[in-house]
Amino acid sequence: MSSSHSIIDSQKPIRCLVVQFSRLSDTIQSLMALRAAKQLYPNLEIHFVARDSFSAAVKRVSWIHKVIEFPSELILAPVLNGTKSERQSLGDLARWIGPLVKEPWDMVINWSYSESSSYLTGILPARIKLGFSRRKDTSFCSLDGWSHYMQAIVQSGVTQNIHITDILTTQILTALQIHFGEPENDGNAPVTSKSFFTLTTKSNEFSWHWRDLSRKWIAVQLDENPKRKSWSADSWAKFLHRILSKSPGHSVVLLGAKADLKKGQDILAILSHLLGQDPIASKQLLSLIGETDFDLWASVVSNCQWLISSDPSAIHLASVLGTRVLNISIGDSRWVETGPYGNGHYIVTALRDGCDPNEVTPEAVYGAWTYAATEWSHRRQLSLEDHFQQMGMATVFKTARVFRSKIRATQEGGGVYYEPLSSKSFREIDWMGMVIGHIARAWYCGWVPPVGQELSREKMGPILVQKLREIDESCRVLAQIYNEASLTASALNKKSSKLKSDKIMGVQDRTEIQELHMKLQDLDALVERLGKTQPALSSFLNMSKVLMHNLRGEAMAELGAEAAASYRQLNEGVSIMREWLQYSLNLAKPVMVPLQASRQIRQELIP
Amino acid sequence: MATDTSLLEGEVSENPVDQEVNVEKMLFGFLRALLEEQQGQS
Numbered sequence: 001m002s003s004s005h006s007i008i009d010s011q012k013p014i015r016c017l018v019v020q021f022s023r024l025s026d027t028i029q030s031l032m033a034l035r036a037a038k039q040l041y042p043n044l045e046i047h048f049v050a051r052d053s054f055s056a057a058v059k060r061v062s063w064i065h066k067v068i069e070f071p072s073e074l075i076l077a078p079v080l081n082g083t084k085s086e087r088q089s090l091g092d093l094a095r096w097i098g099p100l101v102k103e104p105w106d107m108v109i110n111w112s113y114s115e116s117s118s119y120l121t122g123i124l125p126a127r128i129k130l131g132f133s134r135r136k137d138t139s140f141c142s143l144d145g146w147s148h149y150m151q152a153i154v155q156s157g158v159t160q161n162i163h164i165t166d167i168l169t170t171q172i173l174t175a176l177q178i179h180f181g182e183p184e185n186d187g188n189a190p191v192t193s194k195s196f197f198t199l200t201t202k203s204n205e206f207s208w209h210w211r212d213l214s215r216k217w218i219a220v221q222l223d224e225n226p227k228r229k230s231w232s233a234d235s236w237a238k239f240l241h242r243i244l245s246k247s248p249g250h251s252v253v254l255l256g257a258k259a260d261l262k263k264g265q266d267i268l269a270i271l272s273h274l275l276g277q278d279p280i281a282s283k284q285l286l287s288l289i290g291e292t293d294f295d296l297w298a299s300v301v302s303n304c305q306w307l308i309s310s311d312p313s314a315i316h317l318a319s320v321l322g323t324r325v326l327n328i329s330i331g332d333s334r335w336v337e338t339g340p341y342g343n344g345h346y347i348v349t350a351l352r353d354g355c356d357p358n359e360v361t362p363e364a365v366y367g368a369w370t371y372a373a374t375e376w377s378h379r380r381q382l383s384l385e386d387h388f389q390q391m392g393m394a395t396v397f398k399t400a401r402v403f404r405s406k407i408r409a410t411q412e413g414g415g416v417y418y419e420p421l422s423s424k425s426f427r428e429i430d431w432m433g434m435v436i437g438h439i440a441r442a443w444y445c446g447w448v449p450p451v452g453q454e455l456s457r458e459k460m461g462p463i464l465v466q467k468l469r470e471i472d473e474s475c476r477v478l479a480q481i482y483n484e485a486s487l488t489a490s491a492l493n494k495k496s497s498k499l500k501s502d503k504i505m506g507v508q509d510r511t512e513i514q515e516l517h518m519k520l521q522d523l524d525a526l527v528e529r530l531g532k533t534q535p536a537l538s539s540f541l542n543m544s545k546v547l548m549h550n551l552r553g554e555a556m557a558e559l560g561a562e563a564a565a566s567y568r569q570l571n572e573g574v575s576i577m578r579e580w581l582q583y584s585l586n587l588a589k590p591v592m593v594p595l596q597a598s599r600q601i602r603q604e605l606i607p
Numbered sequence: 608m609a610t611d612t613s614l615l616e617g618e619v620s621e622n623p624v625d626q627e628v629n630v631e632k633m634l635f636g637f638l639r640a641l642l643e644e645q646q647g648q649s
Binding site for chain 2: 093
């Protein structure tokens with residue numbers, strides 16, 4: 001990639017403002033991406049905007065230059081409870097923004113991907129801006145390719161398989177490379193570490209510091225959030241009962257917010273009954289629910305061997321601290337995008353997406369955890385299926401899907417990947433996730449691994465093959481539409497380039513331009529219809545809309561050229577999907593059974 | 608496949624201070640969006 005655009009002296013500090021108004025889990029993912037950027041560009045001076053309620057984590061990061069807290073309650077509560085008018089609160093907001101607009105930033109990166117943050121980004125003066133923003137007329141815009149992708153694909157719920165941490169990391173590193181040149185080192189240093197945060201805990205105050213250090217500690221983070229499905233007290237108690245009664249040498253520390261206290265008490269009551277004794281009195285279990293500030297919480301998670309949870313914040317905290325995670329994935333959790341980051345984490349989920357909590361059983365989670373916790377002995381020579389069988393839980397294995405995370409080598413495309421450990425066939429959404437991720441890498445990374453790298457013949461079931469044949473037909477039509485749209489937009493560019501004005505022109509020119517416009521509208525309508533009849537192509541429909549909304553040109557000729565480039569980009573995406581279809585359908589074709597194998601079968605048939 | 612770097616460079620301004628932005632309109636939009644998001648969360 002060219003560094004010829006370099007607009008700032010690379011030796012000077014690069015003043016970078018990161019806007020992250022979202023929750024703690026998103027904040028920690030942003031920190032992981034920033035850590036990678038800071039390692040490669042040490043002169044990056046990072047200023048971080050976070051809501052005051054989620055700023056504790058950022059304040060504990062030594063390489064963040066400054067944390068700017070947004071006082072949500074102070075500014076918003078008076079308007080919501082009617083004690084201040086919007087206009088009065090506008091003054092408070094203006095005073096908060098004042099210091100941020102004093103001098104221009106080298107970079108403003110809006111990683112909140114929200115409506116509100118787009119206005120803030122629109123106001124801030126910067127040489128380079130990434131993410132969602134606002135134009136002069138306050139209309140919404142996405143400023144770069146990855147932001148188009150976030151808007152059209154990730155936020156629309158289209159399945160894709162690139163982790164959010166990898167998207168953020170690639171987005172910032174690519175922009176830094178374009179504007180500030182190649183980094184000084186190769187960037188192979190890990191972004192996760194036990195010392196990611198500089199923590200302060202009071203050693204004489206908490207029972208955690210007096211725990212039995214001879215035992216292996218497992219952190220269990222409860223997740224009582226009315227907006228998310230979560231495991232019941234009964235499921236947790238049954239799972240913990242298995243660990244405490246069958247895995248000697250292990251102890252458990254329960255973590256959670258004050259809202260989790262009731263569930264914690266219920267778990268302890270059921271668990272005491274199952275164990276026949278109080279696990280706290282027998283020092284097998286410690287409860288710190290409602291007792292941890294950020295420092296103690298991070299310290300506990302850092303010192304445990306495992307974190308077991310559904311809670312996204314805890315999962316990212318453990319990931320960044322290098323603690324192994326077993327993610328119990330239930331409900332609408334999109335673990336491919338937001339699961340634990342790093343090597344050797346596990347995800348246990350049910351057969352269907354959006355599952356109810358009781359579809360992921362305590363037995364399945366325990367079976368997966370015992371396999372993960374004993375990797376040192378079986379070295380993964382034993383399959384997960386055989387492991388469940390040895391535990392007498394072959395039926396349980398059939399009800400679960402289990403994945404193990406690994407960081408791909410750079411030559412395989414990089415980023416985190418979740419390897420399926422169960423032999424279930426690929427579903428259409430799994431296949432689509434791989435294809436969309438591949439297309440994004442082609443659009444925004446310029447290099448892609450070979451098509452179908454993570455596909456295997458035995459996982460191509462007949463239902464998927466049938467579905468792929470249907471998509472193949474629609475894909476061929478979509479390619480023709482985009483090709484025609486690209487040619488039409490180019491014709492519009494050519495025609496309007498010759499005009500002296502976009503407004504004053506001859507009747508013949510006006511008629512021709514109107515015809516081209518109408519043709520483009522008809523082609524867009526065709527894409528819309530195709531996307532509705534073949535949902536697998538909805539990603540292209542969404543991306544078409546986002547790209548057309550974000551055309552930057554003002555004159556008709558510029559808009560024509562940009563639209564033509566956008567249709568070409570979309571058509572490149574469709575070509576990649578067609579390559580995947582061809583590869584997958586070929587892979588699924590029947591093959592001849594090797595002679596050796598057929599002989600063995602015949603011998604077995606002989607009485 | 609060659610990547611179009613214009614897709615990745617973001618919005619580039621040579622003179623960011625001279626940008627004409629209707630600050631009051633932006634601030635109002637910012638406040639209203641924050642309030643809506645806050646109400647959506649509670």
